[in-house]
Amino acid sequence: MQVNEHKPLIVAFCCNWCSYAGADLAGNNRLNYPADVKIIRVPCSCRVNPMFVLRAFQRGADGVIICGCHPGDCHYTSGNYYTRRRMAALFSMLDFLGIERERTRLEWVSAAEGAKFAATMNDFVEKVTALGENKRLEDLRCKR
Amino acid sequence: MQKITQNQLIEKAASLLSDGTVNAVLGWSRGEFGYDVTPKMFKTEEDLKENFVWNDFCGVNFSKYLVSKTDRFDGKILVFLKPCDTYSFNQLLTEHRFEREKVYAVGIPCEGMVDVIKLKAVTGEGISEIKEDGENLLVTTIYEDAPVKVAFKDVLLERCINCKSKKHVAYDELMGDEGEVIESKRFDEVAKIEAMTPDERFAFWQNELSRCIRCNACRDACPACTCEKCVFDNPQSGVENKAPANSFEEKMFHIIRAYHVAGRCTDCGECSRVCPQNIPLHLLNRKFIKDINEFYGEYQAGAEVGSRAPLVDYTTEDLEPGEVFDRRDIDA
Numbered sequence: 001m002q003v004n005e006h007k008p009l010i011v012a013f014c015c016n017w018c019s020y021a022g023a024d025l026a027g028n029n030r031l032n033y034p035a036d037v038k039i040i041r042v043p044c045s046c047r048v049n050p051m052f053v054l055r056a057f058q059r060g061a062d063g064v065i066i067c068g069c070h071p072g073d074c075h076y077t078s079g080n081y082y083t084r085r086r087m088a089a090l091f092s093m094l095d096f097l098g099i100e101r102e103r104t105r106l107e108w109v110s111a112a113e114g115a116k117f118a119a120t121m122n123d124f125v126e127k128v129t130a131l132g133e134n135k136r137l138e139d140l141r142c143k144r
Numbered sequence: 145m146q147k148i149t150q151n152q153l154i155e156k157a158a159s160l161l162s163d164g165t166v167n168a169v170l171g172w173s174r175g176e177f178g179y180d181v182t183p184k185m186f187k188t189e190e191d192l193k194e195n196f197v198w199n200d201f202c203g204v205n206f207s208k209y210l211v212s213k214t215d216r217f218d219g220k221i222l223v224f225l226k227p228c229d230t231y232s233f234n235q236l237l238t239e240h241r242f243e244r245e246k247v248y249a250v251g252i253p254c255e256g257m258v259d260v261i262k263l264k265a266v267t268g269e270g271i272s273e274i275k276e277d278g279e280n281l282l283v284t285t286i287y288e289d290a291p292v293k294v295a296f297k298d299v300l301l302e303r304c305i306n307c308k309s310k311k312h313v314a315y316d317e318l319m320g321d322e323g324e325v326i327e328s329k330r331f332d333e334v335a336k337i338e339a340m341t342p343d344e345r346f347a348f349w350q351n352e353l354s355r356c357i358r359c360n361a362c363r364d365a366c367p368a369c370t371c372e373k374c375v376f377d378n379p380q381s382g383v384e385n386k387a388p389a390n391s392f393e394e395k396m397f398h399i400i401r402a403y404h405v406a407g408r409c410t411d412c413g414e415c416s417r418v419c420p421q422n423i424p425l426h427l428l429n430r431k432f433i434k435d436i437n438e439f440y441g442e443y444q445a446g447a448e449v450g451s452r453a454p455l456v457d458y459t460t461e462d463l464e465p466g467e468v469f470d471r472r473d474i475d476a
Binding site: 050051054057058071072078081082084085086087088089090091092093094095096097098099100101104105106136137138139140141 | 337338342343344345346347348349350375389390392393395396399400402403406428431432435436439440454455456457458459460462463464465466468469
């Protein structure tokens with residue numbers, strides 16, 4: 001057994017109306033997903049400012065995932081459409097600067113998709129764990 | 145090598161000033177050296193005749209100056225706009241940043257402006273005099289007796305080498321001939337970086353951005369950056385107006401700076417022109433423009449007044465961020 005295996009820190013921004021409820025459902029159904037995922041509840045996925053993503057990386061996150069309602073199902077009608085454009089631009093830019101693209105993800109999870117939530121998180125954590133520590137967007141002053 | 149002469153511009157400005165069409169002229173004046181041309185508000189004809197200059201170093205985009213000048217000045221301002229400046233002019237109008245009625249815009253042709261950093265790389269420091277000689281510049285320095293001959297097209301600003309348009313998209317009056325929108329190769333450099341491996345890209349940007357001294361010149365000169373309260377001035381943010389403490393802060397500043405103008409950036413190239421560290425900041429902006437063009441259709445910010453910026457718009461059929469990468473992998 002490896003003792004010093006790196007435990008990643010994953011920040012998940014979950015929208016209040018769908019994905020957060022989806023996470024709740026995953027819990028209610030006793031589905032397993034790694035405890036490395038730290039959920040931050042936001043009123044809508046479009047509340048996530050690009051700065052939030054960068055700040056999460058700065059404060060030690062190894063991966064950032066944003067979850068929102070499926071396109072068309074936004075509680076505020078169009079919030080997740082804006083998220084989609086914004087995050088496509090941001091993730092593409094992070095990739096352009098050489099930051100591993102597997103560290104960021106945008107996923108649509110509805111309130112009824114507890115299983116999808118757990119599966120998504122399992123998959124994401126696995127990929128980020130494989131990448132190891134976030135070295136390219138780290139702030140040494142914030143090292144744990 | 146400008147087609148229009150300094151005297152023509154002074155004459156035009158003086159006549160508009162004397163017949164009362166305008167009350168002030170926003171123009172270029174000589175700085176301490178021939179190459180550091182400085183923006184100035186001219187209010188009298190004498191001042192114009194004495195200090196107004198127009199040469200190969202008048203790169204300043206005046207559109208942004210209109211925001212503060214029209215706000216503080218009662219009366220009409222004459223502004224000279226090069227083709228690329230007119231895009232920023234339109235973009236600022238779209239964002240309601242100044243009153244159109246307070247501005248009299250004169251479109252002037254531009255043959256490209258000289259990059260002082262490139263020029264100094266050839267001639268060295270201590271430039272005392274710059275003369276034009278056909279397609280060349282004759283540069284005298286204080287260390288050499290004979291002037292150095294530099295080809296004009298070798299020392300152009302990057303934005304002028306990849307000029308996107310010689311067409312004015314906004315003006316009240318036009319001097320000289322109207323040009324055309326140019327099929328430029330401005331995205332080639334971006335594509336080259338995209339084709340690198342992530343490690344190479346990271347090394348490339350680490351090398352470029354680590355030179356940043358956070359002077360904020362790129363933000364201050366940018367015609368799209370006109371917020372009165374800037375995120376980088378927020379004392380709570382921990383990143384306000386200080387040199388980057390580490391590589392994270394460099395990246396964060398440049399990602400956020402470019403992101404805040406994404407979709408509104410007209411690619412005027414002021415950021416790279418003013419950067420004292422010669423960081424290719426335009427590449428970050430162009431990456432966003434290139435992405436937006438590829439994902440959401442061709443869009444040129446400032447080409448017309450009132451167009452909706454792509455990042456504040458959406459369609460139900462947009463690409464997912466994951467699909468963006470899949471598509472690129474297929475292309476590659």
